[in-house]
Amino acid sequence: MLEVKDINAWYGDVHILRDLSLSVDAGEVLCMLGRNGAGKTTALKAIMGLVKPRSGSIALDGVELTELPAYRVPKQGIAYVPQGRRLFAELSVAENLEIGLMARDKGRDTRDRVLDLFPVLRERLKQRSGTLSGGEQQMLAMARALCLEPRVLLLDEPTEGLMPSMIAAIRDSVSRLRRQGVAIVLVEQRVDAVLPVADRVAFIENGCTRDTVAVEALHGDLSLVHKYVGVGR
Structure with missing residues (x-):
């Protein structure tokens, strides 16, 4: 489905x-x-096209993504939840979700399915996203990404700084998405969050x-x- 092959990328002169x-x-x-710093x-x-490889291939179902501008990559069905969530803090929960829906012209049915995954957000639709708890903000970041109805979801350390109950909720969401056929690339530091x-x-x-x-095998x-990694927990 998603295949990354022999890519090379630089930040300035640093390979x-x-x-x-x-x-x-x-x-x-x-x-x-x-x-940390390994390149994950x-x-x-x-x-996502935010860093352009100088060589190699990134393809989704045979469609070469390295030739596309970054704004067109989500339209191919790839969603990204970056480390730090990157929400629009001054906008409401509903408005953040609306931005996700606009990326692939999705509507209310899509939003309802996403909110079924994160029911706590239904109670917060009018709340400013910057006032949510850390766990709720992570749920909103994932929900906004899922408004694209992606085939591939990229998650960068989604459990960072969360309490155990929120980690369990995020982990459950990942398992449910897998059962729905979504391909997931997960960057994590916590081995105990990965193994299940x-x-x-x-x-x-x-x-x-x-x-x-x-x-x-692990x-x-x-x-x-x-x-x-250097740690075993």
Whole structure:
């Protein structure tokens, strides 16, 4: 479905992504794990066209995305929830969702389906998004992205700074989306947040994919986690 092959990307003169490759299929959760600065966020930005690779290929169902301007990538069916959420803090919950709907000309039916995933947001539609709790803001960021009805969802550290109950809610949402056939690329630092939901894990080091394994291989053996992330929790 989504295939990233041998991409190279720079920030100025700094070579960040080095022949990085990964793939994810419909209804699959691929997690990228690696130390801070390994290139995980840059890989997501490259998929979205926010960082232009100098070489390599990024294709969705055979459609080459590197040739498209960034604003057209969401129209292909890829949604991105960046680290830090990037909500419009002065706008209401409903207005943030409306912006998501506009990206692919979706309507009220789509919004209702999204709110079924995050029912707490129904009670907050008129509330200014900047006044929501951290967990509620993360739910809104995901809900806004899902208003695109994406085939692929990119999540950058969605559980960062959240209390355990909110982490469980986000994890449940990821599992439900997988069952609906959405392909998910998940960047995380918390191994305990990854193991229950991921199908495969790609370990990223120095901008390159070093190992990609089925998540079952990590149950009871966290040697790869210690090698590439440095922690085992």
